[in-house]
Amino acid sequence: MASLFHPLCGGTPPTLWQLFTDAGGIAPQRLPQAALALALALARWPFSRWEGRLTAQVLDAPMPPPIFIVGYWRSGTTHLHNLLSQSPAFGYITPLATGLPWDILGLVGTLEPWLEKALPRDRYVDQVAVTPTAPQEDAIPLATMGAASYYHGLYFPQRFRHHFNRGVFFAGDDGTAVAQWQDCQRLLLHKVSIQQQGKPLLVKNPVYTAQVARLCQLWPGAKFIHIYRNPYVVFPSSRHFFLRLLPELALQTYDPATLTTEVEDLILTSYPPMMAALEADRTTLPAHDFAEIRFEALEQDPLSTLEQLYTTLDLGDFAPVRPALATYLEGLQGYRKNRYDLAPELLDRVEAHWGSWIRRWGYERPGA
Secondary structure (H helix, E strand, O other): OOOOOOHHHHOOHHHHHHHHHHHOOOOHHHHHHHHHHHHHHHHHHHHHHHHHHHHOOOOOOOOOOOEEEEOOOOOOHHHHHHHHOOOOOOEEEOHHHHHOHHHOOOHHHHOHHHHHHHOOOEOOOOOOEOOOOOOEOOHHHHHHOOOOOOHHHHHOHHHHHHHHHHHHHOOOOOOHHHHHHHHHHHHHHHHHHHHOOOOOEEEEOHHHHHOHHHHHHHOOOOEEEEEEOOHHHHHHHHHHHHHHHHHHHOOOOOOHHHHHHHHHHHHHHHHHHHHHHHHHHHOOOOHHHEEEEEHHHHHHOHHHHHHHHHHHHOOOOOOOOHHHHHHHHHOOOOOOOOOOOOOHHHHHHHHHHHHHHHHHHOOOOOOO
């Protein structure tokens, strides 16, 4: 059974009203979730508006350029994000900031002990724990703030394809969606930067694989880390990600068989243009602002891989961070990854769409 507390519980009344109005209806069985989100938004509204007036004055204040972790869904971005966050030199978006993006500097700090009790045990799609200090990506808070996001497709799956393409590629946008996303991200990261004592922020979001050029315009001097993984694993894991989250987050009814087909198609067709955009954008970056790593190398020799990453991007002295990383890695010894077996026809479809990247990175078909 889905939780009564939906991610949109962190929204504001105007944003929620706009999302619900544009969605085309809420399923009767999900009306309690929508009603609770609106009730909580109304209760917080005076505090959210006060924080908005407070933070409007700091948007032009200088902050260190972020470090963006990019890569297609399920390519190891979360693992890399967690590893890099072991260094006290970096800041990141916390779970409570994710849930209440409008209230990061006010209610989040005031109500932190009680809010932490409402955190889910894990991320639903795998066994990665959600603790009060676990770094989170910015996709959910930006979706809550009203920016174009693929998460809106998970909330309102009757227009899943529309929200996915708009959130990933800004498809059909006349410039309004891009401008809104820029405003929301600028506000979100400035607030998180204040909360994190002005440290350089680690920001992870698979969507940004296709948005490096836009991020460079917004954050001059930003650094980027691309992590890639065996495409034969990425496809079923990405499919599991979306299909596992839908029952938890969808506020509308949908046909599982139809949506499964749509999800598979979008995964297969979105990967090549996202990678092509990254390839084009990376050529404009200085050598010390872009690094690329293979997930399997990170998994097999994490400390050496991370040390090389520090060197490539000029992230500072790696030696002081090594003990904390070693301790964190020891704690992952019992972690079990999800396992997937693809039917031959699905392997053929992956190769038909992603063959050039499979060959480029030297991966082999399972069982070959």
